[in-house]
Amino acid sequence: MQTKFISREQKRHDKKGERLSSQFYTVGKPAPRKDAIPKVTGQEKFTTDVVVPGMLYGRVLRSPYPHARVKRIDTSKAEAMGAVCITFEETPKIKYNERIVSIPSATFKDRTVLTGKPLHVGEPIAAVAAETEEKAEKALKLIEVEYEPLEAVFDPIVAMKPGKPNLHDHIIIEDKVVEIKNNIAAKLEIAEGDVEKGFQEADIVIEREAKLGRPYHAQLETKSAVCVPEPNGGVTIWTTTQTIHNCRILIGEIFGIPLNKVCVKKVALGGSFGSSIQMNTILPICVALALKAKKPVKLVSTREEDMYDHCRYSMIIKYKLGAKKDGRLVAGQMDVVVDIGAHNIQAYPLIGCMAGWLVDLYKIPHIKYSAKAVYTNKAPACAMQGFGNPQVNFIAQTMMNEIAEKLGLDPIEVELKNYVGLGDVFWGQGPTVRSVIRSCGVEELIKKGSEMIGWRNRGRPEEKKGDIVRGIGMARGFHTSGAGGPLPGEAVDFSGAMIKINEDGTVDVIASLQDMGGGALEAGLRIVAETLGVPLDCVELAPTDTCTSVYDVCLHATRGVYVGGGTLKKVAEQVRQKLLEYASRILGTYPQYLKIRPDEKRKQGIIYAEGISGKEITIREVAATARNKNWGTIAAVDSLRQAQCPPAYTVYFLEVEVNKRTGEVRPVRAVVGADCGTVIDPIYAVAQIHGSFYRGLSYALYEDTRYNRKTGELTNKGFLSGYNILKAPDMPNPDDVQVFFASTYEETGPFGAKGIGEAAINPVPAVVANAIYNAIGVWIRQTPITPERVLKALKEKGGE
Amino acid sequence: MEERKIRLKVNGKDCELSVKPNELLLNVLRNKLGLTGTKYGCGTGDCGACTVLINNEPRLSCLTLAVTVDGAEITTVEGLATNGKLHPIQEAFVKHGAIQCGFCIPGIVIMAKGLLDINPNPTVEEIKEALKGHLCRCTGYINIIKAIKAAALEMSKG
Numbered sequence: 040m041q042t043k044f045i046s047r048e049q050k051r052h053d054k055k056g057e058r059l060s061s062q063f064y065t066v067g068k069p070a071p072r073k074d075a076i077p078k079v080t081g082q083e084k085f086t087t088d089v090v091v092p093g094m095l096y097g098r099v100l101r102s103p104y105p106h107a108r109v110k111r112i113d114t115s116k117a118e119a120m121g122a123v124c125i126t127f128e129e130t131p132k133i134k135y136n137e138r139i140v141s142i143p144s145a146t147f148k149d150r151t152v153l154t155g156k157p158l159h160v161g162e163p164i165a166a167v168a169a170e171t172e173e174k175a176e177k178a179l180k181l182i183e184v185e186y187e188p189l190e191a192v193f194d195p196i197v198a199m200k201p202g203k204p205n206l207h208d209h210i211i212i213e214d215k216v217v218e219i220k221n222n223i224a225a226k227l228e229i230a231e232g233d234v235e236k237g238f239q240e241a242d243i244v245i246e247r248e249a250k251l252g253r254p255y256h257a258q259l260e261t262k263s264a265v266c267v268p269e270p271n272g273g274v275t276i277w278t279t280t281q282t283i284h285n286c287r288i289l290i291g292e293i294f295g296i297p298l299n300k301v302c303v304k305k306v307a308l309g310g311s312f313g314s315s316i317q318m319n320t321i322l323p324i325c326v327a328l329a330l331k332a333k334k335p336v337k338l339v340s341t342r343e344e345d346m347y348d349h350c351r352y353s354m355i356i357k358y359k360l361g362a363k364k365d366g367r368l369v370a371g372q373m374d375v376v377v378d379i380g381a382h383n384i385q386a387y388p389l390i391g392c393m394a395g396w397l398v399d400l401y402k403i404p405h406i407k408y409s410a411k412a413v414y415t416n417k418a419p420a421c422a423m424q425g426f427g428n429p430q431v432n433f434i435a436q437t438m439m440n441e442i443a444e445k446l447g448l449d450p451i452e453v454e455l456k457n458y459v460g461l462g463d464v465f466w467g468q469g470p471t472v473r474s475v476i477r478s479c480g481v482e483e484l485i486k487k488g489s490e491m492i493g494w495r496n497r498g499r500p501e502e503k504k505g506d507i508v509r510g511i512g513m514a515r516g517f518h519t520s521g522a523g524g525p526l527p528g529e530a531v532d533f534s535g536a537m538i539k540i541n542e543d544g545t546v547d548v549i550a551s552l553q554d555m556g557g558g559a560l561e562a563g564l565r566i567v568a569e570t571l572g573v574p575l576d577c578v579e580l581a582p583t584d585t586c587t588s589v590y591d592v593c594l595h596a597t598r599g600v601y602v603g604g605g606t607l608k609k610v611a612e613q614v615r616q617k618l619l620e621y622a623s624r625i626l627g628t629y630p631q632y633l634k635i636r637p638d639e640k641r642k643q644g645i646i647y648a649e650g651i652s653g654k655e656i657t658i659r660e661v662a663a664t665a666r667n668k669n670w671g672t673i674a675a676v677d678s679l680r681q682a683q684c685p686p687a688y689t690v691y692f693l694e695v696e697v698n699k700r701t702g703e704v705r706p707v708r709a710v711v712g713a714d715c716g717t718v719i720d721p722i723y724a725v726a727q728i729h730g731s732f733y734r735g736l737s738y739a740l741y742e743d744t745r746y747n748r749k750t751g752e753l754t755n756k757g758f759l760s761g762y763n764i765l766k767a768p769d770m771p772n773p774d775d776v777q778v779f780f781a782s783t784y785e786e787t788g789p790f791g792a793k794g795i796g797e798a799a800i801n802p803v804p805a806v807v808a809n810a811i812y813n814a815i816g817v818w819i820r821q822t823p824i825t826p827e828r829v830l831k832a833l834k835e836k837g838g839e
Numbered sequence: 840m841e842e843r844k845i846r847l848k849v850n851g852k853d854c855e856l857s858v859k860p861n862e863l864l865l866n867v868l869r870n871k872l873g874l875t876g877t878k879y880g881c882g883t884g885d886c887g888a889c890t891v892l893i894n895n896e897p898r899l900s901c902l903t904l905a906v907t908v909d910g911a912e913i914t915t916v917e918g919l920a921t922n923g924k925l926h927p928i929q930e931a932f933v934k935h936g937a938i939q940c941g942f943c944i945p946g947i948v949i950m951a952k953g954l955l956d957i958n959p960n961p962t963v964e965e966i967k968e969a970l971k972g973h974l975c976r977c978t979g980y981i982n983i984i985k986a987i988k989a990a991a992l993e994m995s996k997g
């Protein structure tokens with residue numbers, strides 16, 4: 040087998056040979072994040088904390104039926120008590136898709152601000168605003184609505200059958216009306232090679248089905264918005280979002296406001312995990328209320344409302360996989376049915392991405408993939424960390440383990456024989472976004488991780504005696520860094536930023552890229568500091584809004600560091616050029632001989648000519664001179680499209696303890712290896728992995744939103760109390776979670792970095808299932824893996 | 840509804856407020872006193888984001904009627920730092936990378952203060968147990984536990 044190791048020395052430096060990574064000033068060094076102080080002292084302002092003088096409080100009237108038509112709505116009593124009311128009858132009728140990350144031809148529009156034909160319990164019908172929350176609540180109760188309940192469907196398989204109610208007769212793509220049949224919102228078929236021939240060549244073929252649940256994002260901050268109508272006919276907005284610019288475009292389009300009058304302010308986001316990749320449903324409602332009231336309005340979702348607003352895509356995946364005796368894969372056929380809920384937020388990109396995640400995992404010469412995304416009368420599903428990747432990974436990685444078991448091979452050996460790595464083509468965002476892999480730490484991660492966990496000594500399930508047994512599993516995953524590529528593709532992916540040097544030598548960074556909490560922008564600041572050669576202390580994120588910043592598409596697809604950071608590096612390099620040029624005028628040297636180093640004590644970047652004493656000047660002096668001599672501001676603004684989408688890799692080794700009497704599964708120890716290229720921020724790169732590990736465990740073992748098929752309500756009615764979620768006591772102890780990084784360098788990324796976040800959740804459900812197998816000898820391919828499901832699987836095995 | 844006058848000592852400052860009998864302490868702190876560090880995460884006692892100290896004990900302000908704490912001493916996250924110096928618990932959270940989106944952090948920091956006041960040297964298990972009522976969706980609790988441990992150590996040094 041050809042070796043895929045990349046030599047450390049070869050790759051540890053920038054392709055331009057700038058500097059060795061050991062010589063980085065800021066990159067890779069631990070330092071507290073800038074927003075930690077406001078956050079730990081309660082000073083950070085989130086949307087829910089924004090207060091505007093004279094603002095009204097909004098509340099939303101939501102459908103109690105999963106499918107209905109509103110026959111009559113009367114707001115007169117609510118209005119009589121002084122509340123401002125809006126209903127679906129008066130809000131704009133324009134159909135939109137709240138997520139505009141894809142290009143228009145891949146954006147399916149099926150919803151309006153409010154609706155007279157609700158498609159899920161909790162869908163907004165009308166809204167009110169009043170001086171106090173209490174009054175708004177009262178007004179809401181005074182609205183009279185007469186509904187005609189319609190038949191609802193909750194099962195995607197049933198929803199596709201003829202004679203079932205059609206949720207959407209038609210939708211809009213670009214400006215064309217597109218008919219929807221059998222509730223199929225989107226479908227995709229892809230084939231490479233000859234899958235039938237492939238299966239004939241295989242020595243072993245297995246066919247399995249996996250069912251993956253419908254977790255709720257459970258971000259701590261519920262979806263919120265504040266909108267101020269401005270005298271120029273425009274609006275100023277604060278909202279929970281991963282993209283201020285896309286919110287602005289959508290609000291402009293829906294309400295017919297020129298974009299230069301729509302100012303969306305960037306504000307801290309209390310978690311998101313994909314749930315604000317789209318403009319949240321409450322934002323246009325808040326805007327409509329404010330425009331009607333001619334007053335500022337604040338609208339904060341309750342937790343119950345929030346839980347009816349978004350969740351992860353649940354799905355059924357069938358997979359047939361064929362391999363040779365030596366473990367080499369020859370053919371694979373995957374069929375997917377996705378339950379998208381009531382609206383198509385991004386089902387088409389999802390099933391495209393899933394095809395990508397499938398071919399990105401293993402090299403399979405003959406492959407066939409088909410997927411259908413189906414409407415049901417449930418809360419609309421949307422992106423959630425991993426975007427279809429954990430689901431594909433779950434079935435593929437558990438089946439690879441099963442094949443290895445059946446062939447009597449070590450799963451690690453089978454992984455190494457088949458994985459997609461260096462020099463292979465990677466699909467970063469479905470079939471239209473591809474690039475060649477230039478850095479890959481898989482082998483290094485697997486080797487080191489397996490030693491750390493004690494892979495060889497894990498034993499076989501049949502050797503494990505007693506009611507409480509332990510097992511060790513392994514699973515590998517990856518995720519794209521951004522959605523860029525050499526060709527335009529169906530996803531918009533570029534970022535923009537402005538950087539300027541102030542008159543005292545400090546630096547303002549104006550970047551519209553959002554930070555969900557993971558620290559993408561904190562990493563960005565380090566990249567700026569490193570590029571400019573100034574202490575991190577000198578660099579700050581400026582308050583940013585859509586009017587004063589340039590476009591960034593959205594924080595998603597693990598693109599924060601690679602695309603956002605890459606953009607900041609590009610712009611900072613231009614600023615650096617200008618700085619050096621001005622400094623050379625003052626010092627009387629050529630700019631190309633000047634260097635910059637940070638001076639932490641003086642809190643300044645020092646520009647100097649190497650080896651020539653006396654030729655030294657602080658950035659402050661350069662900036663002040665530029666001002667006094669009227670040279671102008673030392674600043675740059677630019678955009679960057681990354682022409683690659685390099686995968687970040689992770690390898691998980693997990694030990695679980697399974698109680699065969701109760702069916703309980705307890706994760707007890709983990710070793711996580713990650714390849715994110717250069718680690719920009721060592722503390723928060725690890726913290727990202729911790730968080731993804733946690734959410735992955737919770738996804739695998741606990742979380743699902745379930746529906747009462749009679750009422751269409753969530754069985755927990757939207758209360759967190761009734762929602763199973765992993766709590767602190769069930770996490771492994773801090774010392775039992777070890778994280779390490781590969782020594783890779785991604786030559787196309789800023790200082791060699793790529794992404795990490797989503798790569799760290801994707802293999803977690805699979806590693807849990809694989810560890811359970813190693814403990815008790817059964818495969819469980821349904822999430823959440825509840826104690827009942829474990830017991831059932833054990834019982835079935837016993838009955839064999 | 841009739842408003843009633845109550846007195847509270849919030850972060851060391853005396854204040855007199857008039858509140859409705861059904862008004863939650865959470866809303867009084869956030870809306871009347873502008874102390875928005877204390878967060879709403881669920882309103883049903885499930886997330887811990889609204890935790891404050893009432894007479895030095897961690898309590899959920901989303902389940903507490905303001906009138907029932909008349910005369911009490913309340914500490915919110917805004918009251919932990921003294922003279923601009925972070926409390927050792929806050930220091931430890933910053934240093935150990937325990938803060939991501941930060942929305943859960945005020946509640947957790949306050950809980951940790953309450954915990955360390957009565958148990959200055961908690962075990963990892965005790966910290967995990969104390970975190971049971973706190974939802975943090977970002978961190979996996981790992982660095983939070985490390986930070987609380989480190990703070991305990993730091994505080995024991997006096």
Ligand code: FES
Pocket residue numbers: 878879880881882883884885886887888889890899900901902
């Ligand atoms: S808001 Fe009080 S526990 Fe969630």
Ligand code: FES
Pocket residue numbers: 259309310556937938939940941942943944974975976977978
């Ligand atoms: S840091 Fe985001 S919820 Fe805890």
